[in-house]
Amino acid sequence: MAPDPTPAAPALDDPEAVAPVQDPVASGHTDPEAVAPARERAAEAARRLDRTKLLAARLKAAGGQPYLASALYSLTVVPSLGVPTMGVDRHWRCYVNPGFVEATPVHELAAVWVHEVAHLLRDHHARAALLVPGYRHDHQRVNIAQDCEINDDLSSLPSGAMRPEMFGLPDGQLFEQYVPGIPAGHRHHECGSGAHGRPQPWESSDAARVSPVEAAAIRRQTAQELRAQAKARGRIPAGWRRWADEILQPTVDWRRALTGAVREAASWASGAVDYTYQRPSRRGAAVPRVVLPSLRRPMPRVAVVVDTSGSMGDDELRAVLGEVAGVLRAVGIGRNRVAVLACDADVHAVRRAATVGDVVLAGGGGTDMRVGIDQALKGPERPHIVIVLTDGYTPWPEAQPGQVRVIAGVIGEGGDDPPSWIETIRIPLETGAVGR
Incomplete structure (x- = not known):
């Protein structure tokens, strides 16, 4: 269960406030030579x-940020000589180095508390898992970008804390936007799996934990507390206000929505099993002089109709096309089964695109995506799925074209909604190159 919205602070000598000494055997350290030293280190910490x-x-x-109280008191403190300073795992355990506590003033420690709980409230480890592989596997770089997202709203942090200006980056962005601007190979103390998602050697497995359901409840409760304080006093850091708005009025990640839509449509298409004589059934040997057909499961074919009218920017289109290509790869649809059509009021180019760079974005006139959809259906290989990328300022077909599934990726907030038989996904104009 989530804690009370305004929990009473535990007494400073409350035995429940700090986790007991960890048992290395319970943590999986069963090597007799390793158990005793591990116990000694835990006891010493x-x-x-x-x-x-x-x-x-x-x-x-x-006290300084009362809307964070519930989250702060949900953390389990684990003394550790292995963690360089302080860090968190994804189960809401906060690992603390005694030497760091001794050397750091209370007001700076308070800021570090806020920093660590921010990693968990902002679900950094789950968001890190959605980065493209080139960034996702660079945990140091991801962690620094996450620190920049948090620290631009914090003061009183210890010296050396990562901030956007250290890399020539602006304040107020998400860590996904910061990652490309962080130099590869830059080293810094890691904040644990609660930040970048990669478990660290100093993380324990047997201290009290917060479940994913409880964590979601804590996030929502914290967002509600934050919004209530913002209405009463109005002095809340911009990053926290944005976070609360996202929690209380969530927007669906269009990449996830598109992946789900394409995966479902592809599953539907490949489930349309039919008989074929191109490869006779192996059971035919049991029936002399009779050729039995075998069952064939079709591989989904996809057509992507791209709106290249004057209202669409090439950079935006290429960014979205790159994301769509990644979605198709993720669901197992090879590039040789994808046709891309550039269309405004007419179809100007049709080709099978091996890469985004192969796509010819010709056009620039009026807009009528009906022409592109119709051309896609008349191709030599009728697609099972048609994905339309447009700003929405276009007429649409009046009825669904047979058994073909149509998915519209509408870029921006303009234009009328497509008909109900078209699965519609809104794509924000701020689509970045990092991806999720």
Whole structure:
């Protein structure tokens, strides 16, 4: 269950406020030579940790930003000599180095508390898993970008904290937008699997944890507390206001929606099993002089109709096409089964595109996507799925073209909604190159 919206702060000497010494055997360290030293290190970390100072810093953080109190008091403190400073795992455990606590003033520790819980509230580990592989596997780079997203709203952090201006980047962006601007190979302390998603050696497996359902409830409760305070006082950092709006009024990630739509349509198309004599059935040997047909499962064919009218920008189109290509690859549709048609009021180019760079975005006149859809259906190989990328300012066919599934990716917020038989996905104009 999610904690009470306004939990009472535990006493600074509350035994429940800090996790007990971790048992290395319970954590999976069964090597007899490793168990004793691990136990000794865990006991030493617990003995050295200044609990009063650490929990005073959490109390200060909750007092300064009361809308974060529920989340802050949901963290389980785990003393550790392995973590360089402080870090979190995806189960809402906060690992704390006693030496770092000793060397850091309370007001800076309070900011670090807010920093660490922000990784979890903003679901950084789940978002990191949606990055394209070239960025997703560079955990240091991702972690630095995540720190930049958080720290532009924080003051009083210890020296050396990552901020956007250190890389010539503007404040107020999401970490997905920061990643391309972070130099590869830049090293910094990692914040744990609660940030970039990769478990660290110092993370435990047996301390108290917060379940995904509880975490979702904590995020929503925190967003509600934040919005209530914003209405009462109005002084909330911009990054937190944006986060609360996203939690309470979520927008569907168009990439996920498109992937789901294409996957479902592809499954439907490949399920249309039919008989064929091109490859006779192996069971025919049991029936002399009779040729039995075999069952054939068709591979889905896709046509992508691209609106190249004057209202569409080439950069936006290429960015979206790149995302669509990734979606098709993700659902197992090879590039040799995808035809791309450039269309305004007429079809100007039709080709099978191996890469986004092969697509010819000719046109620039009026807009009528009906022409492109019709041309796609008249091709030598009738598609099972037609994906239309447009800004929405176009007429649409009056009825569904037979058994063909039509998916519209409408770029921007303009234009009328397509007919109900077309699955419609709105694509924001801010589509970035990083992807998710």
